Amino acid sequence: MAEEQQLELKPQTGKKKLLIIIVLAVLVLIGGGVGAWLMLAGGDKPAEGEHGAQTEEEKAAEAAAKMALYVVLPRPFVFNVEAKPRYRLVQIKVALMVRGPANEALAKLHTPLVEGALFKVFSMATSEQLARVEGRKKLKTDALVAVKQALHGVADENVVEQVLFTGFVMQ
Structure with a gap:
């Protein structure tokens, strides 16, 4: 082959x-x-040392947003409370502590709503409650809760941080 x-x-x-x-x-x-x-x-925020620190304008804006501001309600609250021998007249001057100019503007804009909530709380107070320090503290906390609830309905955020009594007279 x-x-x-x-x-x-x-x-x-x-x-x-x-x-x-x-x-x-x-x-x-x-x-x-x-x-x-x-x-x-x-990330959205640069790390420290990267692109320098925050600018002075950013720091100032951040500080302004956290700054405590006070909104003094224009009229004092005057009302009667029942006492045993006779009615007593009560006058309370109120200021609201807020954080930042945006919350200050909201509190001023909705002043009638705030006053209505405060009148509701103050009208439930008794002379015994107002005569004691603990009673006045409870009245302040109740007022704060009422104001926060009222403003939460229109602002969807916590606007007021504290309700302060700047004047309190009971005769």
Whole structure:
């Protein structure tokens, strides 16, 4: 017979090398993309030392938003409370402590609503309650709760931080 031809299988190393190079290139590109995204997509606020500290304007605006301001209600509350021998006349002057000019504007805008809530609380007070320090403290906390509830209906946020009695007279 004829001479048998020997077939040699040559390894196809050229195609394997090309495939490995392509896979490595894709991995490098993906890794570089992820690294760039992580570096560029940082948080909204720059870290300290990065892009300097806050500017003076930002610090001033932040301080103004936290500043305590006082809204003095224009008229004192005058009402009668029942006492055993006779009725007593009570006069209370009220100021509201708020934080920031936005809350100050809201408190001034809704002054009639605040006055109505305070009259409701003050009308339930008794002479015994008003004669004691603990009773007046409770009246202040009840007034604060009533004002916060009234303003929460129109402002959807806590506007008033404290109700302060700037004048208190009972005769």
